[in-house]
Amino acid sequence: MSKSPSESSQPSQTPPGSSPLGAAATFAEYAPALESSDIVNIAESYGLFIDGEFVETSSGERLITVNPATAEPLAEVAVAGEADVDRAVAAARRAYETAWGELAPSARGRYLFRIARLLQERAREFAVLESLDGGKPIRESRDVDIPLVAAHFFYYAGWADKLPYAVGAGVIPKPLGVAGQIVPWNFPLLMASWKIAPALAAGNTVVLKPAETTPLTALLLAEVLQEAELPPGVVNIVTGAGETGAALAAHRGVDKVAFTGSTEVGKLIRKSTARTGARLTLELGGKSAHVIFDDAPIDQAVEGVVRGIWFNQGHVCCAGSRLIVQETIAEEFVDRLTRRMRLLRVGDPLDKNTDVGAINSREQLDKIVDLVDAGVADGADLITSDCELPEQGWFFRPTILNNVATSNRVAVEEIFGPVLTVMTFRTPEEAIAKANATRYGLAAGVWTADGARILWMAQRLRAGVVWANTYNQFDPTSPFGGMRQSGFGREGGRHGLAAYLNCVPMDSLAAGPIDRMAPATTSRPDGGRS
Ligand code: NDP
Numbered sequence: 001m002s003k004s005p006s007e008s009s010q011p012s013q014t015p016p017g018s019s020p021l022g023a024a025a026t027f028a029e030y031a032p033a034l035e036s037s038d039i040v041n042i043a044e045s046y047g048l049f050i051d052g053e054f055v056e057t058s059s060g061e062r063l064i065t066v067n068p069a070t071a072e073p074l075a076e077v078a079v080a081g082e083a084d085v086d087r088a089v090a091a092a093r094r095a096y097e098t099a100w101g102e103l104a105p106s107a108r109g110r111y112l113f114r115i116a117r118l119l120q121e122r123a124r125e126f127a128v129l130e131s132l133d134g135g136k137p138i139r140e141s142r143d144v145d146i147p148l149v150a151a152h153f154f155y156y157a158g159w160a161d162k163l164p165y166a167v168g169a170g171v172i173p174k175p176l177g178v179a180g181q182i183v184p185w186n187f188p189l190l191m192a193s194w195k196i197a198p199a200l201a202a203g204n205t206v207v208l209k210p211a212e213t214t215p216l217t218a219l220l221l222a223e224v225l226q227e228a229e230l231p232p233g234v235v236n237i238v239t240g241a242g243e244t245g246a247a248l249a250a251h252r253g254v255d256k257v258a259f260t261g262s263t264e265v266g267k268l269i270r271k272s273t274a275r276t277g278a279r280l281t282l283e284l285g286g287k288s289a290h291v292i293f294d295d296a297p298i299d300q301a302v303e304g305v306v307r308g309i310w311f312n313q314g315h316v317c318c319a320g321s322r323l324i325v326q327e328t329i330a331e332e333f334v335d336r337l338t339r340r341m342r343l344l345r346v347g348d349p350l351d352k353n354t355d356v357g358a359i360n361s362r363e364q365l366d367k368i369v370d371l372v373d374a375g376v377a378d379g380a381d382l383i384t385s386d387c388e389l390p391e392q393g394w395f396f397r398p399t400i401l402n403n404v405a406t407s408n409r410v411a412v413e414e415i416f417g418p419v420l421t422v423m424t425f426r427t428p429e430e431a432i433a434k435a436n437a438t439r440y441g442l443a444a445g446v447w448t449a450d451g452a453r454i455l456w457m458a459q460r461l462r463a464g465v466v467w468a469n470t471y472n473q474f475d476p477t478s479p480f481g482g483m484r485q486s487g488f489g490r491e492g493g494r495h496g497l498a499a500y501l502n503c504v505p506m507d508s509l510a511a512g513p514i515d516r517m518a519p520a521t522t523s524r525p526d527g528g529r530s
Contacts, residue, residue, distance in 0.1 A: 030345070033352040035138045040129045042216065045076040048084055048239060049222035051091040052232025058083045063241065065215055068135035068358040069349050069393040077215050080238035082247045085207070088236040089253040092178040092205040095233030100205050101175065103231075109160030112201060114228040116153035122224065123150065126189060126217055131349040133216040134188055135358030135394070136312050138350050148474060149193040152492075155476035156197035159497055163202065166494045171503040175203030176279060177255035179500060180248040182269070183218075184261040185211035185360050186315040186416075192218055194491045195258045196235060202500035204256065207236045209248050211261075213361050215239045245269075252276050256500065259283070260317070263440075263485045281489025281499045283317065283481055285414040286442030288463065289435035290320035290471065291425075294329045296447035300469070302336050305420070308445060308471040310344060310398050313356055314418040315364075317486075318443035320471050321415060324434050327424040334383075334402055334422060341398045342385050356418055359394040368396050368417035375401040375410035375421070406437050414440070428453065432460045442486035445471045464490075 045062070047054040061079040066072060080088070100108070119126065126149070127142040136145070159166055163173040179199045183191040192208055199206050210218040218237050225235055238244055242265070249257050250272040259269050260283040273280045290308050292301050308320025325333050349357035359365040376382050380401035389395040396417055404411050404421040411421055425431040435444055444463040446454055458466045464482040467473060474480070479495035481487065489499050 030353045032348070034348065035128060035131075035142075035350045035352060037128050037132060037350060039125050040132065042075050042129070042132075045078075046215070046219050046239070047078050048080050048088065049219065049225075049235075049237035050084070050088045050233075051094075051236065052226065052230075054222070057081060063212060063239075065133060065213060067132050067393070068213075068360050069132075069390070071362075071393050074133060075216065077219075077239045079240040080209075080244045080247075081240075085238055085244065085247040085251060086253075088207045088238050089178060089180070089248075089251050091233035091236050092207050093253055095231055096175075096177055096205040099231040100200075100234045101203060103203075105161035105163065105203070108200060108203065109157045111228060111230055112153050112157030112160060112197060115224060115230070116150050116157060118224045118227055119146070119150040119153060119221075122220075123147070126220060128350070129220055130189060130214075130217050131357065134185060134214045135349050135360050136315075137354040137357040139352055139354070140312060140357075144474075145187060145190045148476070149189050152190075152193040152197045152476045156201040156497070159198075159494075160201040163497065163501065166497045167501060167503050170506050172506055173202070173497075173501040174504055176500060176502055177204060178253060179204045179206050179256045179258060180209070180251060180254040180278070181206055182209045182245045182248065182257070182259045182261065183211060185214040186312060186317070188214040189217040189221065191260050192221065194260075194496070198491070198496045199256075199258075199500045200234065202497055204500050205234050205236075207238060207248060207254070209238050209240065209245045212239075212241045246272070249273065250276065254278050256280070258489075258491075258499065263487075266487060279499075281481070281491070282487035283489070283491060284440075284442075284485060284487040285416075286317050286319070286440045286482065286486050287322060287412065287414055287438045288318050288320050288440070288443040288445070289322045289324050289438075289461070290445040291431050291435055291447065291457065292323065292325040292329070292333060293428075293431075293446075293448035293450070293453065294326040295449045296469075297449065298329065298333060298336065301447040302333070302340055304445060304447060304469070304471045305337060306340055306344075309420045310341070310356055310418050311472055313359060313396070315360060315416055316472070318465065318472070318480075319416075320443070320445050321420060322411065322435075322438075323420055323422045324425055324431055325422065326431075327426050330422075330424045334400065337420075338383055338400065341383075341400065342387070344385060344387070344398050346385065346387050346395055346397060347390055356398055359396050359417060362394055364416065365394040365396060368415055368419060371410055371413060371415045371417075372399060372401070372419055375404065375408060375419075378405070378408040378410070380404045380408065380410065380421070406434060412438060428456065432457065436460075436462045439485045440482070441484035442482035443467070
């Protein structure tokens with residue numbers, strides 16, 4: 001069992017007990033309110049979910065998934081090799097050709113509605129398991145992740161028999177075939193739902209690869225799919241590490257790959273799909289800017305920044321991780337933000353009082369520590385929360401790196417942890433230049449009372465999503481995705497369906513196949529023949 005290195009690596013700004021917050025900090029100390037984990041029944045060992053059943057791997061290889069809040073093992077999970085991925089893709093192809101592809105669109109919709117309802121019925125179980133396996137606070141898995149998962153299934157269920165309206169006039173929507181979907185550990189079930197629900201609504205079948213450190217809710221979803229009597233092979237789940245994902249992305253039986261994760265792995269997947277010709281959408285990393293003007297409502301903006309960077313321990317691809325604040329209010333803003341940050345409770349993810357849970361893995365914690373050290377070495381001012389950290393598991397205090405320069409490592413690299421970097425600006429042009437000084441382009445936030453300025457900024461910010469006077473708002477009806485090294489393609493909304501459809505022009509079907517050798521039948525006004 002490991003202890004958090006962050007105990008020693010995060011110097012406290014103020015000794016406990018002499019906090020300048022005084023009464024406020026005392027007021028914020030609540031008695032523990034633990035969510036019981038009794039509702040979850042975790043098996044000792046899990047197989048792969050292929051063709052509607054849990055099956056063993058051909059190699060017998062296994063990995064252990066741990067609870068990041070205690071560093072203790074939760075379960076053993078099968079590691080799918082190339083032969084297993086091949087089996088899963090074959091099952092998905094069979095299901096596409098014999099069951100799912102033949103089904104009336106309204107029947108597909110009924111299955112999706114059924115899955116959505118079962119997810120709602122078992123929501124508490126899913127929420128507890130997500131927090132146990134991933135380390136996120138139960139309040140977030142209970143109130144954000146799992147309700148959004150069900151909402152995505154409900155939303156796309158409604159589209160299943162209305163696809164022609166989703167793609168517009170003049171084209172006929174056709175499914176692509178088998179979709180290979182690879183998801184990360186920060187929103188394990190939510191990312192799975194963003195991918196599975198539109199793929200199935202559009203008539204495709206799926207092979208899903210969950211992240212190595214958070215496979216358990218995907219395996220619980222497999223039980224829900226069995227309960228919903230989804231035809232075997234429509235959704236297959238292959239657990240394992242990076243090699244399993246690589247085998248799936250490179251498989252020639254896969255027609256479409258959807259990936260969420262790091263930019264580095266996204267580049268590898270792009271090479272694989274260039275070889276196989278599979279369609280591709282990539283949702284990659286980010287270093288999103290949160291721009292605060294001096295006319296912004298400061299208290300709301302502080303809350304927006306808190307939500308932008310400390311939600312889910314900062315393990316969010318679109319986290320507002322770079323605060324760019326107008327110089328005239330910078331000192332006051334950082335003071336207020338520091339006060340608010342020091343009220344955040346870090347601790348047991350199953351405690352309903354917890355605001356910031358556990359870091360997902362030891363590797364991720366080491367990466368955060370390394371980057372914060374680099375920021376301090378580059379000259380940033382370190383401001384941390386002075387809360388106590390649990391003795392077991394992997395935790396990191398909410399942290400601000402103030403007075404960061406655009407050339408510093410922490411200003412350009414994705415930290416993927418509860419760490420905010422702060423820079424200032426004087427003019428809107430400077431704010432744009434600083435916000436766009438990144439290889440990424442996933443999201444941005446703007447806070448100002450001036451509506452025209454919001455539009456001016458939104459036109460110039462190079463980001464797939466721009467939130468105005470809010471942050472981290474998600475809804476199944478809204479498309480989400482990036483530009484530049486944050487990837488391409490959209491998930492959510494009608495755009496999310498388009499990623500799983502081949503839109504065939506209606507004319508090409510009505511006219512039948514083109515015979516290029518046939519004599520021309522129309523004469524041109526100039527007497528020539530075509
Ligand atoms: P990865 O990109 O490595 O993982 C994402 C998914 O891809 C996981 O299921 C992973 O499996 C799988 N995978 C890993 N290697 C390959 C490969 N060669 N081919 C196909 N699939 C592969 O992210 P990490 O988990 O390693 O996190 C590293 C960094 O990535 C984070 O620190 C963060 O900066 C960023 N990240 C960004 C996310 C986002 O939402 N934009 C989400 C997660 C991470 P496995 O888990 O088994 O390795």
